[in-house]
Amino acid sequence: MAAKELSEFSNINYLDPKEAIFSISEGGLLSLQLGATFYRKVDLHQAFPFSLEHKFISVRDEEGEEIGIIKDVADFSAESREAILTELRWRYYAPIITRILDVKDEFGHLYWDVETDHGFRKFVTRARDEGIYPIGGRRLLIVDMTGNRYEIEDYHRLDARSLRFLEPYI
Amino acid sequence: MDHDIEIPVFVEKAMEKSGIKRDKIRSIVHSDLDHLGDFRASWICVDDQWLYIFSQTQRSGPQPKLKRIRRKRASQKQLVTEIDLRNFTEEVELTAKYELSSLAELKCEYFVGSIAVIAKIGDEEQVLVRGSKGRGAELNTFCRSVSAMLKPKKESKFGFGPGFGGPGFGGPGFGPGRPGHGKEARCPTCGRLYPDPFRRVCPNCIDKGTLFKRVLSLTPRYKKPLIAMIVIMFISSLMGLVTPFMSGRVLIDEVLTPGGRYEGKIGQMVLLTVGISLLSQILRIIYGRINSGVTAEIIYDLKRMIFSAMQRLSLSFYNKRQTGSLMNRVNSDAMDLQFFFHDGLPYFIVNSVQIIGVLVMLLWMNWRLTLLVFIPIPVILLIIYKILPNLWKLHSRRFRTNAALNSVVNDSLTGIRVVKAFGKEDQEIDRFNDRNARVFDVQMSIGRLSSTVFPTMGFIMGLGQLIIWGVGGWDVITGRMSFGTLISFTGYLGMLYQPIRQMTQIVDWWSSCMNSAQRIFEIIDSSEHLTYPEKPVRLKKIKGHVVARDVEFGYEEGIPVLQEINFEVQPGEMIGLVGHSGAGKSTMINLIARLYDVTNGMIAIDGVNIKDIAKEDLNRQIGMVLQETFLFHGSIMDNIAYAKPDASPAEIIRAAKIANAHDFIMKLPDGYETVIGRKGLDLSGGERQRLAIARAVLLDPRILILDEATANIDTETEQLIQAALEKLVEGRTTFAIAHRLSTLRKADRLFVFDKGRIVEVGSHDELLEKKGVYEKLFTTQRKALELTAVGG
Ligand SMILES: Nc1ncnc2c1ncn2[C@@H]1O[C@H](COP(=O)(O)OP(=O)(O)O)[C@@H](O)[C@H]1O
Numbered sequence: 001m002a003a004k005e006l007s008e009f010s011n012i013n014y015l016d017p018k019e020a021i022f023s024i025s026e027g028g029l030l031s032l033q034l035g036a037t038f039y040r041k042v043d044l045h046q047a048f049p050f051s052l053e054h055k056f057i058s059v060r061d062e063e064g065e066e067i068g069i070i071k072d073v074a075d076f077s078a079e080s081r082e083a084i085l086t087e088l089r090w091r092y093y094a095p096i097i098t099r100i101l102d103v104k105d106e107f108g109h110l111y112w113d114v115e116t117d118h119g120f121r122k123f124v125t126r127a128r129d130e131g132i133y134p135i136g137g138r139r140l141l142i143v144d145m146t147g148n149r150y151e152i153e154d155y156h157r158l159d160a161r162s163l164r165f166l167e168p169y170i
Numbered sequence: 171m172d173h174d175i176e177i178p179v180f181v182e183k184a185m186e187k188s189g190i191k192r193d194k195i196r197s198i199v200h201s202d203l204d205h206l207g208d209f210r211a212s213w214i215c216v217d218d219q220w221l222y223i224f225s226q227t228q229r230s231g232p233q234p235k236l237k238r239i240r241r242k243r244a245s246q247k248q249l250v251t252e253i254d255l256r257n258f259t260e261e262v263e264l265t266a267k268y269e270l271s272s273l274a275e276l277k278c279e280y281f282v283g284s285i286a287v288i289a290k291i292g293d294e295e296q297v298l299v300r301g302s303k304g305r306g307a308e309l310n311t312f313c314r315s316v317s318a319m320l321k322p323k324k325e326s327k328f329g330f331g332p333g334f335g336g337p338g339f340g341g342p343g344f345g346p347g348r349p350g351h352g353k354e355a356r357c358p359t360c361g362r363l364y365p366d367p368f369r370r371v372c373p374n375c376i377d378k379g380t381l382f383k384r385v386l387s388l389t390p391r392y393k394k395p396l397i398a399m400i401v402i403m404f405i406s407s408l409m410g411l412v413t414p415f416m417s418g419r420v421l422i423d424e425v426l427t428p429g430g431r432y433e434g435k436i437g438q439m440v441l442l443t444v445g446i447s448l449l450s451q452i453l454r455i456i457y458g459r460i461n462s463g464v465t466a467e468i469i470y471d472l473k474r475m476i477f478s479a480m481q482r483l484s485l486s487f488y489n490k491r492q493t494g495s496l497m498n499r500v501n502s503d504a505m506d507l508q509f510f511f512h513d514g515l516p517y518f519i520v521n522s523v524q525i526i527g528v529l530v531m532l533l534w535m536n537w538r539l540t541l542l543v544f545i546p547i548p549v550i551l552l553i554i555y556k557i558l559p560n561l562w563k564l565h566s567r568r569f570r571t572n573a574a575l576n577s578v579v580n581d582s583l584t585g586i587r588v589v590k591a592f593g594k595e596d597q598e599i600d601r602f603n604d605r606n607a608r609v610f611d612v613q614m615s616i617g618r619l620s621s622t623v624f625p626t627m628g629f630i631m632g633l634g635q636l637i638i639w640g641v642g643g644w645d646v647i648t649g650r651m652s653f654g655t656l657i658s659f660t661g662y663l664g665m666l667y668q669p670i671r672q673m674t675q676i677v678d679w680w681s682s683c684m685n686s687a688q689r690i691f692e693i694i695d696s697s698e699h700l701t702y703p704e705k706p707v708r709l710k711k712i713k714g715h716v717v718a719r720d721v722e723f724g725y726e727e728g729i730p731v732l733q734e735i736n737f738e739v740q741p742g743e744m745i746g747l748v749g750h751s752g753a754g755k756s757t758m759i760n761l762i763a764r765l766y767d768v769t770n771g772m773i774a775i776d777g778v779n780i781k782d783i784a785k786e787d788l789n790r791q792i793g794m795v796l797q798e799t800f801l802f803h804g805s806i807m808d809n810i811a812y813a814k815p816d817a818s819p820a821e822i823i824r825a826a827k828i829a830n831a832h833d834f835i836m837k838l839p840d841g842y843e844t845v846i847g848r849k850g851l852d853l854s855g856g857e858r859q860r861l862a863i864a865r866a867v868l869l870d871p872r873i874l875i876l877d878e879a880t881a882n883i884d885t886e887t888e889q890l891i892q893a894a895l896e897k898l899v900e901g902r903t904t905f906a907i908a909h910r911l912s913t914l915r916k917a918d919r920l921f922v923f924d925k926g927r928i929v930e931v932g933s934h935d936e937l938l939e940k941k942g943v944y945e946k947l948f949t950t951q952r953k954a955l956e957l958t959a960v961g962g
């Protein structure tokens with residue numbers, strides 16, 4: 001009996017791309033048609049949000065129970081893929097910083113003024129490099145005091161002026 | 171009705187245009203993301219019939235240069251809406267409206283990176299607006315208040331006594347009372363974002379003078395020594411000013427020059443100089459002695475104050491902060507202040523006296539020359555303000571890269587067995603090389619920068635000297651100035667740059683000190699104590715009737731842990747709380763004991779809202795036995811009598827007997843006076859548990875709370891404890907949580923918790939028959955027990 005339970009735990013229940021159809025409802029929420037069952041609202045949780053954004057995504061129902069795991073978003077139909085990616089964008093919302101207009105180190109905090117792919121923005125992070133996390137390669141995740149996230153895809157590709165602002169903290 | 175809700179002017183305009191009456195608006199909140207995720211402001215507001223959404227509509231043109239965002243001072247009724255107008259213009263329009271009667275509920279959903287406000291419209295759910303994480307608290311408050319408005323008021327199921335419907339019941343109130351409602355988290359004075367939006371303190375604009383006075387006022391008994399210190403410092407820096415004068419003007423012009431006023435009086439000169447330096451040394455010694463005493467005491471006092479303030483704080487204060495980092499913060503803040511008194515203050519006095527004194531002397535001796543000397547000063551200030559900070563940043567970076575390098579070395583040496591076992595030596599070497607290269611880079615940058623900056627600075631300062639030698643020398647030759655004056659002049663000049671440089675650091679220091687002080691006062695002033703009414707209801711003897719109505723609670727905003735909790739417990743009843751771990755059982759009893767206050771709804775004991783019951787009545791009559799028993803360093807007797815320090819020895823023994831603890835205590839060599847923790851004496855889990863029970867017995871509470879009191883204990887001890895508990899439970903209202911469901915057989919009723927709600931209520935037998943959550947829980951557990959029994 002114990003052995004059987006172990007395998008029950010260790011089996012990953014992958015969603016079959018043919019059977020699982022994701023869509024965004026009119027209200028803007030992600031729904032899932034899985035075979036005959038319809039889930040009005042499902043949540044997505046990335047297992048590896050920094051290195052494998054589009055793989056191993058846990059799909060959970062409103063109660064938080066896992067329905068299954070998306071092995072790779074690429075296996076799904078174009079419509080499903082679109083829906084999944086849209087939902088992921090909201091859930092892991094992190095504008096990409098394209099230009100740094102100013103970073104001031106004052107009173108033990110960093111005051112940022114940046115341009116992102118979603119517009120201009122000012123925010124504050126905690127002192128020095130707290131709040132700036134390297135997430136592989138030259139990618140940086142910046143988390144401000146309120147929990148908002150921003151991303152820099154490759155700091156070497158920033159313009160010289162931006163890089164100069166950033167340099168002391170990486 | 172709240173007629174003074176703050177609405178931004180441009181939203182007001184849009185309201186006017188759409189024919190919405192501004193003073194009908196009952197609540198408004200602002201969010202900051204549009205349906206594409208772009209930063210765009212929108213406002214949701216409600217009047218009696220409708221919910222409206224307004225949004226910015228006009229994209230701003232391309233930004234020519236860094237356009238400063240507009241800053242508006244808050245006038246009485248006008249909102250400081252710090253919308254970043256670089257993205258969208260002030261143009262605002264009504265973009266959607268919903269009839270309130272069509273909405274069932276409004277809720278806030280928290281994602282990793284954003285927030286969604288979701289409306290239930292009939293059976294459908296719809297995202298109304300999205301926002302960034304910083305908007306969470308306000309959006310959530312708004313959703314709650316609107317939802318409360320939408321729900322028809324439920325009939326009260328239970329009869330309540332006085333105190334019903336106290337503050338916080340029935341959803342948060344509307345209106346402008348809430349701090350920061352609808353406001354961007356920005357300092358209204360200087361427009362800076364608040365570093366911590368929940369703190370709303372702008373480090374730039376805190377009134378540092380007042381703060382400083384308050385730091386001093388904490389310690390009135392140090393007024394005299396502080397003044398003495400300042401006076402001494404003052405005198406001793408004035409004396410420092412004498413030296414260049416003596417060695418130039420006096421020595422050269424008056425002593426060594428034929429015809430001088432003190433010609434040839436070398437002996438007196440030397441004596442005078444020795445006298446002055448002796449005096450200034452003595453002053454320094456006195457100063458040092460007063461200083462070290464006083465600063466130590468100030469910090470001692472401050473820490474004591476902080477600690478006692480911390481004891482009074484509600485648990486939720488600690489939940490929001492990590493206790494460890496809180497303690498570090500407090501310690502380092504206190505250290506900052508100590509530095510300030512110990513070093514900062516004297517530096518400041520010495521330097522300002524020196525700067526002013528030197529300037530006065532220079533001007534007095536030769537004002538023309540002095541003005542010339544000032545020529546390079548702007549350049550030096552420029553270097554100090556613009557370039558040196560970069561160097562300090564590099565230094566701190568070197569510190570960090572070095573730390574990273576050390577941690578690699580440390581890791582792979584402590585884990586050398588693992589490294590070898592997996593054959594990962596090369597990988598470790600790579601890791602090391604990588605970090606090492608970084609240290610090298612930083613080191614190079616520092617070298618390059620400092621080998622440029624300091625010579626340049628030296629040169630520029632030298633320029634000042636050159637000007638003096640040139641112009642001053644000319645003056646000496648033409649007889650407009652004496653040679654001694656020239657020497658004094660250069661001497662004074664040398665005393666000028668150093669304090670200027672230090673002063674720039676002192677400003678920084680001062681700011682960070684006052685920020686530390688601010689944080690300390692925040693703890694001292696924190697309003698996160700549980701508040702007690704001025705005239706609390708006294709309950710001398712609680713009967714034990716406990717009611718929860720529509721209780722809702724979350725440790726963090728937006729993450730409810732308990733929802734829709736309703737129950738009524740009769741005096742003397744024993745209630746078992748069961749459910750998976752994390753279901754909210756412990757949270758429930760924390761609320762009953764009022765370790766936290768409910769977010770919504772209320773809990774009443776004997777018909778009185780617990781928020782209105784006197785603290786001592788509650789503490790004296792609610793007893794808790796928890797899974798983890800915290801024993802203080804002290805004797806067993808003290809530990810048992812913790813809640814009732816005046817208990818007589820007989821009472822203590824009686825309590826221990828009831829708790830089945832008496833026997834093991836008597837076997838200890840020092841009996842009840844055995845000091846726990848001394849001589850390696852430690853008690854087993856079961857023994858500690860029984861001490862905790864004895865503690866509860868001694869308190870003789872009317873309401874007893876047992877949270878996994880018998881977990882982690884072997885079966886035999888459990889029986890002992892179980893027996894003790896059964897004696898204890900009698901005649902009191904009891905709430906018991908137990909992992910082993912069999913321990914709760916005696917319970918009159920079981921409350922089954924699941925995901926923060928009570929899903930089933932009934933006796934053990936009733937619930938088994940129901941074949942619901944409890945039955946499942948029970949069978950799984952029985953199977954698991956059988957399994958372990960077979961497995962040994
Ligand atoms: N101090 C706390 N701060 C934040 N969340 C907490 C805290 N204590 C418990 N929780 C959370 O509240 C939920 C209920 O916890 P708890 O009441 O301890 O459950 P139980 O006692 O039923 O095992 C869990 O999800 C837990 O993570």
Ligand SMILES: [Mg+2]
Pocket residue numbers: 752755756757
């Ligand atoms: Mg618990």
